[in-house]
Amino acid sequence: MSMINYASREINCKLVYYGPGLGGKTTNLEHVYGKVAPETRGKMVSLATETERTLFFDFLPVDLGTIRGFKTRFHLYTVPGQVYYNASRKLILKGVDGVVFVADSQIERMEANVESMQNLYDNMAQYGYDLTKIPFVVQYNKRDLPNAAPIKDLQGQLNPGWSVEEPAKQKPTPDPWHSGDFLVSQVDGMWIERAPYFESVAVSGEGVFDTLKAVAKMVLKSLS
Amino acid sequence: MTGAGTWSLGESDFQRITAQLQGLLQESNARCALVVDRAGQLLASAGEQLQFDPTAFASLTAADFSANDQLAKMIGEPEFASLFHQGEKESMYLADIGRRVILVVLFDQRTTVGLVRLRVKQTVAELAAVFDEMFGRLASGDGQRGLLEGAEDEIDKLFGE
Numbered sequence: 001m002s003m004i005n006y007a008s009r010e011i012n013c014k015l016v017y018y019g020p021g022l023g024g025k026t027t028n029l030e031h032v033y034g035k036v037a038p039e040t041r042g043k044m045v046s047l048a049t050e051t052e053r054t055l056f057f058d059f060l061p062v063d064l065g066t067i068r069g070f071k072t073r074f075h076l077y078t079v080p081g082q083v084y085y086n087a088s089r090k091l092i093l094k095g096v097d098g099v100v101f102v103a104d105s106q107i108e109r110m111e112a113n114v115e116s117m118q119n120l121y122d123n124m125a126q127y128g129y130d131l132t133k134i135p136f137v138v139q140y141n142k143r144d145l146p147n148a149a150p151i152k153d154l155q156g157q158l159n160p161g162w163s164v165e166e167p168a169k170q171k172p173t174p175d176p177w178h179s180g181d182f183l184v185s186q187v188d189g190m191w192i193e194r195a196p197y198f199e200s201v202a203v204s205g206e207g208v209f210d211t212l213k214a215v216a217k218m219v220l221k222s223l224s
Numbered sequence: 225m226t227g228a229g230t231w232s233l234g235e236s237d238f239q240r241i242t243a244q245l246q247g248l249l250q251e252s253n254a255r256c257a258l259v260v261d262r263a264g265q266l267l268a269s270a271g272e273q274l275q276f277d278p279t280a281f282a283s284l285t286a287a288d289f290s291a292n293d294q295l296a297k298m299i300g301e302p303e304f305a306s307l308f309h310q311g312e313k314e315s316m317y318l319a320d321i322g323r324r325v326i327l328v329v330l331f332d333q334r335t336t337v338g339l340v341r342l343r344v345k346q347t348v349a350e351l352a353a354v355f356d357e358m359f360g361r362l363a364s365g366d367g368q369r370g371l372l373e374g375a376e377d378e379i380d381k382l383f384g385e
Binding site: 001087091130 | 230232265287
Protein backbone atom coordinates (compact mmCIF):
# COMPACT_ATOMS: atom_id res chain seq x y z
CA MET A 1 0.00 0.00 0.00
CA SER A 2 1.78 3.10 -1.16
CA MET A 3 1.80 6.00 1.22
CA ILE A 4 2.26 9.65 0.38
CA ASN A 5 3.67 11.38 3.43
CA TYR A 6 3.13 15.11 3.13
CA ALA A 7 5.00 15.76 6.37
CA SER A 8 8.28 14.13 5.33
CA ARG A 9 7.57 14.76 1.62
CA GLU A 10 8.05 11.13 0.67
CA ILE A 11 6.21 8.65 -1.50
CA ASN A 12 6.71 5.18 0.01
CA CYS A 13 6.05 2.05 -2.04
CA LYS A 14 6.56 -1.63 -1.33
CA LEU A 15 8.07 -3.97 -3.91
CA VAL A 16 8.32 -7.72 -3.36
CA TYR A 17 10.74 -10.07 -5.13
CA TYR A 18 9.07 -13.47 -5.35
CA GLY A 19 10.20 -16.79 -6.80
CA PRO A 20 11.55 -20.27 -6.14
CA GLY A 21 14.37 -20.99 -3.68
CA LEU A 22 17.91 -20.18 -4.81
CA GLY A 23 16.59 -18.30 -7.83
CA GLY A 24 18.48 -15.05 -7.09
CA LYS A 25 16.03 -12.81 -5.21
CA THR A 26 18.45 -11.94 -2.42
CA THR A 27 21.23 -11.52 -5.01
CA ASN A 28 19.11 -8.88 -6.78
CA LEU A 29 18.87 -6.87 -3.55
CA GLU A 30 22.54 -7.34 -2.75
CA HIS A 31 23.47 -5.99 -6.15
CA VAL A 32 21.22 -2.94 -5.71
CA TYR A 33 22.69 -2.41 -2.23
CA GLY A 34 26.23 -2.54 -3.60
CA LYS A 35 25.62 -0.23 -6.53
CA VAL A 36 23.49 2.67 -5.30
CA ALA A 37 25.06 5.62 -3.49
CA PRO A 38 25.05 5.04 0.29
CA GLU A 39 23.04 8.23 0.89
CA THR A 40 20.21 6.94 -1.28
CA ARG A 41 19.75 3.64 0.49
CA GLY A 42 19.09 2.47 4.02
CA LYS A 43 20.33 -0.51 5.94
CA MET A 44 19.84 -3.93 4.37
CA VAL A 45 18.16 -6.31 6.78
CA SER A 46 18.33 -10.07 6.21
CA LEU A 47 16.41 -12.52 8.34
CA ALA A 48 18.27 -15.61 7.21
CA THR A 49 19.27 -19.02 8.52
CA GLU A 50 22.88 -19.84 9.44
CA THR A 51 23.38 -21.14 5.92
CA GLU A 52 22.24 -17.80 4.50
CA ARG A 53 18.92 -19.06 3.20
CA THR A 54 16.22 -16.43 3.63
CA LEU A 55 14.08 -17.40 6.61
CA PHE A 56 11.58 -14.55 6.71
CA PHE A 57 12.65 -11.76 4.36
CA ASP A 58 15.41 -9.43 3.18
CA PHE A 59 14.66 -5.74 3.23
CA LEU A 60 16.31 -2.80 1.52
CA PRO A 61 14.96 0.75 1.23
CA VAL A 62 16.20 2.79 -1.76
CA ASP A 63 15.45 6.29 -3.02
CA LEU A 64 14.98 6.43 -6.76
CA GLY A 65 14.78 10.20 -7.18
CA THR A 66 12.37 13.07 -6.64
CA ILE A 67 9.04 13.81 -8.27
CA ARG A 68 7.10 17.00 -7.61
CA GLY A 69 9.33 17.67 -4.63
CA PHE A 70 8.63 14.27 -3.09
CA LYS A 71 11.34 11.66 -2.54
CA THR A 72 10.36 8.31 -4.05
CA ARG A 73 11.30 5.64 -1.50
CA PHE A 74 10.97 2.04 -2.53
CA HIS A 75 11.02 -0.65 0.11
CA LEU A 76 12.37 -3.81 -1.51
CA TYR A 77 11.52 -7.13 0.10
CA THR A 78 12.34 -10.70 -0.83
CA VAL A 79 10.41 -13.74 0.35
CA PRO A 80 11.84 -17.10 1.38
CA GLY A 81 11.67 -19.32 -1.67
CA GLN A 82 11.41 -22.75 -0.12
CA VAL A 83 7.96 -24.27 -0.39
CA TYR A 84 7.56 -24.89 3.36
CA TYR A 85 7.96 -21.23 4.29
CA ASN A 86 4.61 -20.25 2.82
CA ALA A 87 3.22 -18.70 6.02
CA SER A 88 6.01 -16.11 6.18
CA ARG A 89 6.00 -15.65 2.41
CA LYS A 90 2.36 -14.66 2.49
CA LEU A 91 2.89 -12.12 5.28
CA ILE A 92 5.43 -10.20 3.19
CA LEU A 93 2.88 -9.64 0.42
CA LYS A 94 0.66 -7.58 2.70
CA GLY A 95 0.38 -4.07 1.31
CA VAL A 96 2.51 -4.82 -1.78
CA ASP A 97 2.51 -2.23 -4.59
CA GLY A 98 4.59 -4.06 -7.17
CA VAL A 99 5.88 -7.61 -7.68
CA VAL A 100 8.99 -8.96 -9.41
CA PHE A 101 8.91 -12.69 -10.06
CA VAL A 102 12.52 -13.94 -10.21
CA ALA A 103 12.51 -17.15 -12.21
CA ASP A 104 15.46 -19.54 -12.32
CA SER A 105 16.13 -20.07 -16.03
CA GLN A 106 17.67 -23.54 -15.61
CA ILE A 107 15.60 -26.18 -17.37
CA GLU A 108 15.54 -28.43 -14.30
CA ARG A 109 14.01 -25.60 -12.23
CA MET A 110 11.00 -25.17 -14.52
CA GLU A 111 8.68 -27.09 -12.22
CA ALA A 112 9.82 -25.10 -9.17
CA ASN A 113 9.19 -21.87 -11.12
CA VAL A 114 5.69 -22.92 -12.11
CA GLU A 115 4.86 -23.99 -8.57
CA SER A 116 6.12 -20.70 -7.14
CA MET A 117 4.18 -18.66 -9.72
CA GLN A 118 1.00 -20.53 -8.83
CA ASN A 119 1.72 -19.94 -5.15
CA LEU A 120 2.15 -16.21 -5.84
CA TYR A 121 -1.25 -16.01 -7.56
CA ASP A 122 -2.85 -17.93 -4.68
CA ASN A 123 -1.29 -15.83 -1.93
CA MET A 124 -2.14 -12.57 -3.71
CA ALA A 125 -5.72 -13.69 -4.19
CA GLN A 126 -6.05 -14.36 -0.47
CA TYR A 127 -5.39 -10.66 0.16
CA GLY A 128 -7.83 -9.72 -2.60
CA TYR A 129 -5.00 -8.50 -4.86
CA ASP A 130 -5.05 -9.26 -8.58
CA LEU A 131 -1.65 -9.73 -10.23
CA THR A 132 -3.09 -8.81 -13.61
CA LYS A 133 -4.04 -5.38 -12.28
CA ILE A 134 -1.02 -4.37 -10.25
CA PRO A 135 2.53 -3.58 -11.44
CA PHE A 136 4.11 -6.96 -12.11
CA VAL A 137 7.24 -7.97 -14.01
CA VAL A 138 9.00 -11.29 -14.58
CA GLN A 139 12.76 -11.60 -14.44
CA TYR A 140 14.44 -14.61 -16.04
CA ASN A 141 17.62 -14.96 -14.04
CA LYS A 142 20.80 -17.01 -14.60
CA ARG A 143 20.75 -16.41 -18.35
CA ASP A 144 24.50 -17.08 -18.44
CA LEU A 145 24.15 -20.76 -17.53
CA PRO A 146 24.50 -23.36 -20.29
CA ASN A 147 21.35 -25.17 -19.15
CA ALA A 148 19.17 -22.03 -19.31
CA ALA A 149 15.84 -22.71 -21.05
CA PRO A 150 14.94 -20.59 -24.11
CA ILE A 151 12.99 -17.41 -23.28
CA LYS A 152 10.13 -18.58 -25.49
CA ASP A 153 9.66 -21.71 -23.34
CA LEU A 154 9.89 -19.75 -20.08
CA GLN A 155 7.37 -17.19 -21.34
CA GLY A 156 5.04 -19.97 -22.42
CA GLN A 157 5.15 -21.64 -19.02
CA LEU A 158 5.38 -18.69 -16.64
CA ASN A 159 3.99 -15.68 -18.47
CA PRO A 160 1.41 -16.97 -20.96
CA GLY A 161 -0.71 -13.85 -20.41
CA TRP A 162 -4.25 -13.12 -19.37
CA SER A 163 -7.23 -12.07 -21.45
CA VAL A 164 -7.92 -8.37 -21.80
CA GLU A 165 -11.60 -7.62 -21.28
CA GLU A 166 -11.50 -3.82 -21.25
CA PRO A 167 -12.27 -2.64 -24.83
CA ALA A 168 -10.03 0.43 -24.44
CA LYS A 169 -7.03 -1.81 -23.80
CA GLN A 170 -7.75 -4.15 -26.71
CA LYS A 171 -5.10 -2.81 -29.08
CA PRO A 172 -1.58 -3.90 -29.95
CA THR A 173 0.76 -2.44 -27.31
CA PRO A 174 4.47 -2.68 -28.12
CA ASP A 175 6.79 -3.96 -25.42
CA PRO A 176 9.03 -0.93 -24.72
CA TRP A 177 11.87 -3.18 -23.53
CA HIS A 178 11.91 -5.63 -26.49
CA SER A 179 11.46 -4.15 -29.92
CA GLY A 180 9.18 -6.22 -32.12
CA ASP A 181 7.43 -7.79 -29.10
CA PHE A 182 4.04 -6.80 -27.75
CA LEU A 183 2.68 -6.63 -24.19
CA VAL A 184 -0.88 -6.70 -25.50
CA SER A 185 -1.57 -8.66 -28.68
CA GLN A 186 -4.27 -10.70 -30.35
CA VAL A 187 -3.80 -14.46 -30.14
CA ASP A 188 -6.31 -16.72 -31.90
CA GLY A 189 -8.86 -13.91 -31.90
CA MET A 190 -8.40 -13.15 -28.19
CA TRP A 191 -6.66 -10.11 -26.73
CA ILE A 192 -3.89 -11.22 -24.39
CA GLU A 193 -1.70 -9.17 -22.07
CA ARG A 194 1.60 -10.38 -20.66
CA ALA A 195 3.73 -9.00 -17.85
CA PRO A 196 6.92 -7.29 -19.02
CA TYR A 197 9.94 -9.59 -18.76
CA PHE A 198 13.65 -9.07 -18.28
CA GLU A 199 16.67 -11.30 -18.70
CA SER A 200 19.27 -11.15 -15.97
CA VAL A 201 22.43 -12.49 -14.45
CA ALA A 202 21.95 -11.20 -10.91
CA VAL A 203 25.40 -12.29 -9.68
CA SER A 204 27.02 -9.89 -12.14
CA GLY A 205 24.21 -7.35 -11.92
CA GLU A 206 23.08 -7.69 -15.52
CA GLY A 207 19.39 -6.81 -15.83
CA VAL A 208 18.96 -6.08 -12.12
CA PHE A 209 18.42 -2.32 -12.46
CA ASP A 210 16.39 -2.67 -15.66
CA THR A 211 13.96 -4.84 -13.71
CA LEU A 212 13.84 -2.55 -10.69
CA LYS A 213 13.39 0.60 -12.76
CA ALA A 214 10.61 -0.97 -14.81
CA VAL A 215 8.54 -2.08 -11.85
CA ALA A 216 9.19 1.16 -9.94
CA LYS A 217 8.05 3.18 -12.92
CA MET A 218 4.92 1.08 -13.27
CA VAL A 219 4.12 1.63 -9.58
CA LEU A 220 4.52 5.41 -9.84
CA LYS A 221 2.44 5.49 -13.02
CA SER A 222 -0.30 3.56 -11.25
CA LEU A 223 -0.45 6.46 -8.80
CA SER A 224 -0.57 9.12 -11.51
CA MET B 225 -10.05 -7.39 -6.67
CA THR B 226 -7.13 -5.10 -7.45
CA GLY B 227 -4.12 -3.95 -5.46
CA ALA B 228 -3.31 -2.66 -2.02
CA GLY B 229 -4.32 0.93 -2.82
CA THR B 230 -2.77 4.15 -1.74
CA TRP B 231 -3.24 6.62 1.08
CA SER B 232 -1.68 9.84 2.22
CA LEU B 233 -0.63 11.37 5.49
CA GLY B 234 -1.24 15.11 5.60
CA GLU B 235 0.68 17.70 7.57
CA SER B 236 -2.13 18.33 10.07
CA ASP B 237 -2.74 14.60 10.69
CA PHE B 238 0.97 14.17 11.21
CA GLN B 239 0.95 16.94 13.81
CA ARG B 240 -2.04 15.46 15.63
CA ILE B 241 -0.32 12.06 15.78
CA THR B 242 2.95 13.56 16.97
CA ALA B 243 1.15 15.53 19.69
CA GLN B 244 -0.45 12.30 20.96
CA LEU B 245 2.94 10.61 21.05
CA GLN B 246 4.48 13.49 22.98
CA GLY B 247 1.68 13.36 25.55
CA LEU B 248 2.24 9.64 25.94
CA LEU B 249 5.98 10.09 26.48
CA GLN B 250 5.54 12.86 29.00
CA GLU B 251 3.14 10.90 31.15
CA SER B 252 4.75 7.48 30.87
CA ASN B 253 8.38 8.59 31.09
CA ALA B 254 9.21 6.38 28.09
CA ARG B 255 12.12 7.23 25.77
CA CYS B 256 10.48 7.35 22.39
CA ALA B 257 7.39 6.32 20.49
CA LEU B 258 6.83 5.47 16.83
CA VAL B 259 3.81 4.84 14.66
CA VAL B 260 4.28 2.31 11.85
CA ASP B 261 1.77 1.09 9.30
CA ARG B 262 1.04 -2.60 8.74
CA ALA B 263 3.06 -2.61 5.52
CA GLY B 264 6.15 -1.52 7.47
CA GLN B 265 6.33 2.20 6.77
CA LEU B 266 7.21 4.67 9.48
CA LEU B 267 4.55 7.37 9.83
CA ALA B 268 5.71 9.42 12.81
CA SER B 269 8.00 9.34 15.80
CA ALA B 270 8.60 11.43 18.92
CA GLY B 271 10.99 11.56 21.85
CA GLU B 272 14.70 10.91 22.03
CA GLN B 273 16.75 10.87 18.84
CA LEU B 274 16.66 7.36 17.41
CA GLN B 275 20.02 5.58 17.55
CA PHE B 276 19.07 3.06 14.86
CA ASP B 277 17.80 2.98 11.28
CA PRO B 278 14.11 3.87 11.66
CA THR B 279 13.14 2.47 8.25
CA ALA B 280 14.58 -0.97 9.01
CA PHE B 281 13.06 -0.80 12.48
CA ALA B 282 9.62 -0.05 11.03
CA SER B 283 9.75 -2.97 8.58
CA LEU B 284 10.80 -5.37 11.33
CA THR B 285 8.04 -4.08 13.61
CA ALA B 286 5.37 -4.79 11.01
CA ALA B 287 6.85 -8.24 10.36
CA ASP B 288 6.96 -8.94 14.10
CA PHE B 289 3.30 -8.00 14.45
CA SER B 290 2.22 -9.98 11.38
CA ALA B 291 4.07 -13.10 12.54
CA ASN B 292 2.51 -12.82 15.99
CA ASP B 293 -0.93 -12.36 14.44
CA GLN B 294 -0.53 -15.72 12.75
CA LEU B 295 0.71 -17.31 15.98
CA ALA B 296 -2.37 -15.94 17.74
CA LYS B 297 -4.64 -17.51 15.16
CA MET B 298 -2.87 -20.86 15.55
CA ILE B 299 -3.70 -20.94 19.25
CA GLY B 300 -7.27 -19.84 18.65
CA GLU B 301 -6.96 -16.11 19.42
CA PRO B 302 -8.19 -13.57 16.85
CA GLU B 303 -5.05 -11.48 17.46
CA PHE B 304 -2.51 -10.30 20.02
CA ALA B 305 -3.47 -6.67 20.43
CA SER B 306 -0.21 -5.89 22.16
CA LEU B 307 3.31 -7.33 22.43
CA PHE B 308 5.97 -6.78 25.04
CA HIS B 309 9.67 -7.41 24.44
CA GLN B 310 11.75 -7.21 27.58
CA GLY B 311 15.47 -6.49 27.44
CA GLU B 312 18.09 -6.10 30.14
CA LYS B 313 18.07 -2.31 29.89
CA GLU B 314 15.77 -1.42 27.03
CA SER B 315 12.30 -2.79 26.44
CA MET B 316 9.58 -2.22 23.91
CA TYR B 317 5.84 -2.33 24.00
CA LEU B 318 3.82 -2.62 20.79
CA ALA B 319 0.10 -2.07 20.43
CA ASP B 320 -2.29 -2.46 17.52
CA ILE B 321 -4.37 0.53 16.46
CA GLY B 322 -7.49 -0.40 14.53
CA ARG B 323 -5.66 -3.17 12.62
CA ARG B 324 -4.12 -0.51 10.44
CA VAL B 325 -1.14 0.82 12.32
CA ILE B 326 1.13 -0.13 15.21
CA LEU B 327 2.25 2.01 18.12
CA VAL B 328 5.75 1.20 19.40
CA VAL B 329 7.05 2.55 22.70
CA LEU B 330 10.69 2.18 23.75
CA PHE B 331 11.48 2.56 27.44
CA ASP B 332 14.12 1.78 30.06
CA GLN B 333 14.37 1.51 33.87
CA ARG B 334 13.12 5.06 34.35
CA THR B 335 9.59 3.71 34.05
CA THR B 336 7.70 0.43 34.36
CA VAL B 337 5.87 -1.75 31.89
CA GLY B 338 2.71 -1.26 33.97
CA LEU B 339 2.75 2.49 33.58
CA VAL B 340 3.60 2.26 29.87
CA ARG B 341 0.81 -0.25 29.27
CA LEU B 342 -1.70 1.92 31.13
CA ARG B 343 -0.83 5.08 29.22
CA VAL B 344 -0.59 3.25 25.87
CA LYS B 345 -4.19 2.13 26.26
CA GLN B 346 -5.33 5.75 26.32
CA THR B 347 -3.13 6.73 23.37
CA VAL B 348 -4.37 3.77 21.34
CA ALA B 349 -7.97 4.91 21.83
CA GLU B 350 -7.11 8.49 20.88
CA LEU B 351 -5.02 7.53 17.86
CA ALA B 352 -7.69 5.08 16.71
CA ALA B 353 -10.08 8.02 16.49
CA VAL B 354 -7.53 10.06 14.51
CA PHE B 355 -6.93 7.21 12.04
CA ASP B 356 -10.64 6.41 11.73
CA GLU B 357 -11.29 9.98 10.73
CA MET B 358 -8.30 9.99 8.39
CA PHE B 359 -9.26 6.80 6.57
CA GLY B 360 -12.89 7.89 6.53
CA ARG B 361 -11.84 11.02 4.68
CA LEU B 362 -9.76 8.97 2.22
CA ALA B 363 -12.59 6.53 1.60
CA SER B 364 -14.93 9.39 0.77
CA GLY B 365 -12.37 10.70 -1.69
CA ASP B 366 -12.10 13.92 0.25
CA GLY B 367 -8.61 15.24 1.00
CA GLN B 368 -5.27 15.42 -0.73
CA ARG B 369 -5.35 13.27 -3.79
CA GLY B 370 -3.73 13.17 -7.16
CA LEU B 371 -0.22 14.30 -6.19
CA LEU B 372 1.10 12.42 -9.20
CA GLU B 373 -1.85 13.14 -11.46
CA GLY B 374 -0.51 14.08 -14.89
CA ALA B 375 3.07 13.39 -13.81
CA GLU B 376 3.69 10.74 -16.51
CA ASP B 377 6.34 12.84 -18.28
CA GLU B 378 8.15 13.54 -15.04
CA ILE B 379 8.13 9.83 -14.19
CA ASP B 380 9.53 8.98 -17.65
CA LYS B 381 12.25 11.57 -17.13
CA LEU B 382 13.13 10.21 -13.72
CA PHE B 383 13.81 6.82 -15.28
CA GLY B 384 15.80 8.31 -18.13
CA GLU B 385 13.36 8.04 -21.04
